[in-house]
Amino acid sequence: MAVPDLDLNSGHTIPQLGFGVFKIDPPKTAAAVTEALRVGYRHIDTAEMYRNEREVGEAVRTSGLDRSEVYLTSKLNNGFHQPDDARRAFDGTLEALGSDYLDLFLIHWPLPTLYDGDFVSTWLTLQEFYRDGRARSIGVSNFQIPHLQRLIQESDVVPAVNQIELHPYFQQTALQSLHAENNIATQAWSPIGGITSYRDAAKSTFDDPTLLEVARQRGKSAAQVMLRWHLQERRSAIPKSTKPARIAENFDVFDFELTSEEIAAIDALDTGVRGGPDTDSITLEAFGREIPEA
Numbered sequence: 521m522a523v524p525d526l527d528l529n530s531g532h533t534i535p536q537l538g539f540g541v542f543k544i545d546p547p548k549t550a551a552a553v554t555e556a557l558r559v560g561y562r563h564i565d566t567a568e569m570y571r572n573e574r575e576v577g578e579a580v581r582t583s584g585l586d587r588s589e590v591y592l593t594s595k596l597n598n599g600f601h602q603p604d605d606a607r608r609a610f611d612g613t614l615e616a617l618g619s620d621y622l623d624l625f626l627i628h629w630p631l632p633t634l635y636d637g638d639f640v641s642t643w644l645t646l647q648e649f650y651r652d653g654r655a656r657s658i659g660v661s662n663f664q665i666p667h668l669q670r671l672i673q674e675s676d677v678v679p680a681v682n683q684i685e686l687h688p689y690f691q692q693t694a695l696q697s698l699h700a701e702n703n704i705a706t707q708a709w710s711p712i713g714g715i716t717s718y719r720d721a722a723k724s725t726f727d728d729p730t731l732l733e734v735a736r737q738r739g740k741s742a743a744q745v746m747l748r749w750h751l752q753e754r755r756s757a758i759p760k761s762t763k764p765a766r767i768a769e770n771f772d773v774f775d776f777e778l779t780s781e782e783i784a785a786i787d788a789l790d791t792g793v794r795g796g797p798d799t800d801s802i803t804l805e806a807f808g809r810e811i812p813e814a
Contacts (some may be wrong), residue, residue, distance in 0.1 A: 521560055521774045526756055528680040529703040530650070530657040534624065535591055536751055537771065538563030540709065540760035546572045552762045553579035557590070559771050565683075565758045567595035567628055568613055577617035587619060595628040595661055596642070601635050603645040610649055625655040626683060630667040632800055639667065640674045647677050657681065661709075662799050665698055672702060681705045685796045686755070687713035688725055688746060688789040710795065711757035712746045712770075723791075730789060734782050740773075747773045749786050 525533035539556040541549050541564065549572040553564055557579065566576045573594060580590050594617065600609035614620060625646060630639045649655035659681030660671070672678055682699060686692055686708035699706045713725035725731060731742040738745065743759070747770060750757040759770045778786075 521771075523560070523562060523774075524751070526705050526754065528657050528705055529678055530680045532623070532656050532680075534657070534681065534705065534707075534756055535561075535563035536756050537561070537747065537773070538565050538591070538593070538756065538758040539767070540565045540758035541572050541576060542567070542570055542709070542760055544570070544572060544760065544762055546575050548762050549575035550579040550582075552760075552767070554583060555764050555767050556771075557583045557585060559768050561767075561771060562589060563591040563593070563756075563758070565593045566617075567626075568597040568600075568609060568616075569595065569628060573613055573616035577619065581618055591623045592617060592619060593624040593626065594622055595626040596646070598629055598631060598634075601627075601631060601639065601642045603641055606642055606645045607648070610654070614654065621653065622649075622655050624657045624659060624681060625649060626659045626661045626681065627663075629662045630660070630664075630799060632667065640670060643671050643675055643677075643679075647675065650677065659683070659704075659707075662796075664799050665695055667799070668695075668698060668702070668704070678702055679704055681707050681756070683707040683709055683758075685710050685794060686750075687711055688728070688731065688749070688786050689713050689723070689791045690794055691787070691790040693790070705756060706754075707756040707758065708750055709758060711750050711755075711759055712743045713795070728789065730785050734778070734785070738776050738778075740776065741769060743770060744773050745778070746786075748776065748778055749783060752778055752783060 523535040523537045539561040553576055566573050594613045600606050646658040650658045657680040659679040661683040663682050682704050696706050726742050735742045735745045761767050
């Protein structure tokens with residue numbers, strides 16, 4: 521099954537469904553990506569912070585697929601926002617992946633409390649990679665409304681993508697509206713939520729009665745229902761797993777459609793409660809120069 525594409529404001533497209541490798545140990549990454557590519561995924565999302573770019577590149581090279589058939593995303597590590605650091609980091613990402621270009625390169629976090637809040641200079645550096653063709657598209661991750669508004673006002677390239685925490689319990693509707701107004705694609709990390717995404721471990725999307733009832737009626741899992749919800753609402757989603765059965769299950773979402781009533785019922789599940797860290801509270805010192813979420 522060919523995964524549908526979304527059009528980006530860069531003139532390129534992005535496969536709606538991708539495979540994420542966040543928190544996959546490097547020794548397990550190549551096998552997981554190999555299995556994902558075998559199942560049919562053609563969009564792999566990694567980051568320098570994940571320490572598994574090299575293994576992603578290895579899996580792509582040994583897959584038998586041409587590089588042009590696999591959409592590769594990576595992200596700038598938080599310690600490398602200064603322009604010269606960002607340039608070196610981007611070169612390192614290309615070297616680790618064994619590719620002379622990226623399909624999408626993102627600023628991983630805006631870090632407004634650091635670098636004098638100057639994530640615009642970081643963004644202008646990413647524009648260099650975009651203009652020389654080594655990044656086909658550029659975007660951001662975990663940016664909120666004020667951060668995006670500043671980029672739009674102070675640069676002439678609008679991010680193609682904003683990758684954010686987004687699942688039925690945390691939908692960020694105002695941020696999604698800003699994306700739509702500015703032709704920014706919304707990409708969901710933690711797209712199926714789950715118990716690890718919540719400070720209240722007793723509340724899990726996998727146990728939600730609404731999702732379970734839709735899943736029962738469709739003969740699907742709650743995870744498949746959530747991924748289908750993302751696809752029908754025209755978002756990109758990047759689930760991840762190391763289990764072959766789950767990798768295949770997450771890809772098996774193209775043979776059914778949710779009704780408008782089912783989509784409305786899932787939309788109504790929003791709690792407004794963030795599972796990951798708050799963007800404005802992040803400091804390099806607090807997390808040893810890294811961030812513990814995707």
